[in-house]
Amino acid sequence: MAELPRASAWDTITLLTDVIIPTLGKGVIIRRPRMVGLAERLGLDSRAVRRMQALRKKYGKGPLITALPGRRQAVLLAPDHVEQVLAGAPEPFSPRTQEKASALSHFEPKNSLISKLPERTVRRAFNESVLEFRCPTHSLADRFCEVVAEETKILLAKCGAELSYDDFFHTWSRLVRRIVLGDGAAEDHELTDMLAKLRRAGNWGFLHPGRPKLRDKFLARLSEHLDRAEDGSLAGIIGKMPKSPEMEPTHQVPQYLFAFDPGGMATFRALAVLATHEQEAARARTEISERPAKDLPFLRACILDSLRLWPTTPAILRETTQDVEFDTGVMPKDTHVLIFAPYFHRDDENLSYAHRFNPDIWLSEKPGGGWPLVPFSGGPAACPARDFVPMIRSAMMADILKGHRLGLKNPERLDPSKDMPGTLDNYSLKLTLEIDR
Numbered sequence: 116m117a118e119l120p121r122a123s124a125w126d127t128i129t130l131l132t133d134v135i136i137p138t139l140g141k142g143v144i145i146r147r148p149r150m151v152g153l154a155e156r157l158g159l160d161s162r163a164v165r166r167m168q169a170l171r172k173k174y175g176k177g178p179l180i181t182a183l184p185g186r187r188q189a190v191l192l193a194p195d196h197v198e199q200v201l202a203g204a205p206e207p208f209s210p211r212t213q214e215k216a217s218a219l220s221h222f223e224p225k226n227s228l229i230s231k232l233p234e235r236t237v238r239r240a241f242n243e244s245v246l247e248f249r250c251p252t253h254s255l256a257d258r259f260c261e262v263v264a265e266e267t268k269i270l271l272a273k274c275g276a277e278l279s280y281d282d283f284f285h286t287w288s289r290l291v292r293r294i295v296l297g298d299g300a301a302e303d304h305e306l307t308d309m310l311a312k313l314r315r316a317g318n319w320g321f322l323h324p325g326r327p328k329l330r331d332k333f334l335a336r337l338s339e340h341l342d343r344a345e346d347g348s349l350a351g352i353i354g355k356m357p358k359s360p361e362m363e364p365t366h367q368v369p370q371y372l373f374a375f376d377p378g379g380m381a382t383f384r385a386l387a388v389l390a391t392h393e394q395e396a397a398r399a400r401t402e403i404s405e406r407p408a409k410d411l412p413f414l415r416a417c418i419l420d421s422l423r424l425w426p427t428t429p430a431i432l433r434e435t436t437q438d439v440e441f442d443t444g445v446m447p448k449d450t451h452v453l454i455f456a457p458y459f460h461r462d463d464e465n466l467s468y469a470h471r472f473n474p475d476i477w478l479s480e481k482p483g484g485g486w487p488l489v490p491f492s493g494g495p496a497a498c499p500a501r502d503f504v505p506m507i508r509s510a511m512m513a514d515i516l517k518g519h520r521l522g523l524k525n526p527e528r529l530d531p532s533k534d535m536p537g538t539l540d541n542y543s544l545k546l547t548l549e550i551d552r
């Protein structure tokens with residue numbers, strides 16, 4: 116069987132400087148706002164996509180093996196290889212990679228994403244069951260939409276005519292604690308702060324010595340909230356589930372709390388896009404007037420397209436557990452595999468809509484028509500909240516849009532007649548809200 120193509124030392128350096136370092140620099144476990152702003156100003160994500168396209172031109176469909184010393188690292192360049200790799204989880208393409216294990220161990224060492232078989236199977240099944248994977252509407256949807264409506268009402272009363280990401284995020288964190296742990300956790304800002312500190316350590320992976328005392332304190336506090344098993348929250352569902360010792364709910368739930376962060380970013384970005392895209396905003400308003408908050412397919416599609424344009428998990432990582440045959444050659448065991456989502460989502464050599472806001476693609480039976488649009492990854496290790504989280508976000512968007520005309524300070528940042536920027540710094544976005552009479 117043929118050998119997979121190998122990148123030259125120079126191309127490996129450009130891959131590092133243009134793709135990998137900027138992605139790590141923005142922060143993988145918790146974003147570094149200053150770096151996100153810098154990435155938008157310097158157009159770093161667009162440059163990363165161009166670099167990947169240049170590698171494809173030079174090396175063909177790959178997978179491309181880089182020349183990194185001491186590490187066998189492959190980069191995927193072709194859509195069918197993405198499908199093969201994602202479908203092959205947890206073996207031969209394990210989602211438990213060294214980097215993820217060292218980053219997530221700072222706060223959830225027994226999480227499903229970094230668990231080995233057989234524990235992974237039990238923990239994944241637990242998450243699928245709590246989050247009701249593959250159900251478009253969660254069984255607690257009505258209660259969750261109530262929580263969203265209550266919190267959004269308070270936010271709108273407080274923020275007046277201008278909504279910043281900071282204000283939005285404060286509310287978002289409160290409603291996340293209520294949805295995940297119940298009303299008894301609404302005021303527990305300390306829990307979120309502790310997790311943020313641990314995630315900051317996680318950004319440095321094994322380079323950070325860890326904060327074991329803080330981790331124990333955080334996990335103990337989380338256990339107290341889970342023990343309350345409040346009705347109308349995910350903790351309530353967990354409380355009623357039959358348990359096995361391998362499940363380790365306290366190590367699964369931090370992922371819920373932390374993974375809502377990208378949900379907040381995507382929601383705020385989608386609102387900002389609607390503020391400058393009048394036609395889509397009008398469609399959203401019509402939908403809100405006709406359908407219940409838990410069932411808003413067009414608004415969900417707007418969020419999914421904001422995640423396509425600005426994926427919050429840009430690097431999907433896998434590690435081979437055995438030699439694997441591709442149509443172009445054999446990938447040896449213990450190879451690290453990178454799927455760089457922005458390269459596929461923004462590939463203007465293959466997608467006519469690469470840089471445009473195009474929610475309609477998400478309303479079709481097969482979004483992307485076989486092209487990898489993978490904001491939630493895919494296959495057996497896809498995000499189990501893939502349906503749950505867009506439901507919560509579209510409900511919040513609806514509550515903000517209801518009765519308001521949205522505007523964006525600096526609307527030129529998202530001018531619909533131009534390409535959408537490669538990076539969108541959510542921290543510096545400001546929405547204006549005008550009462551719609």
Ligand code: HEM
Nearest residue numbers: 227228242371374375377378428490491492496498500504
């Ligand atoms: C915009 C919001 C979100 C995005 C874009 C997202 C994306 C992803 C992606 C790409 C993965 C796979 C990572 C990998 O393959 O290494 C993942 C895994 C996971 N996500 Fe999400 N996620 C989001 C929100 C959430 C929320 C809110 C929850 C829970 C309430 C959640 C729960 C999980 C869990 C438990 C896993 C691990 C799955 C496994 O072990 O197989 N996610 N998510």
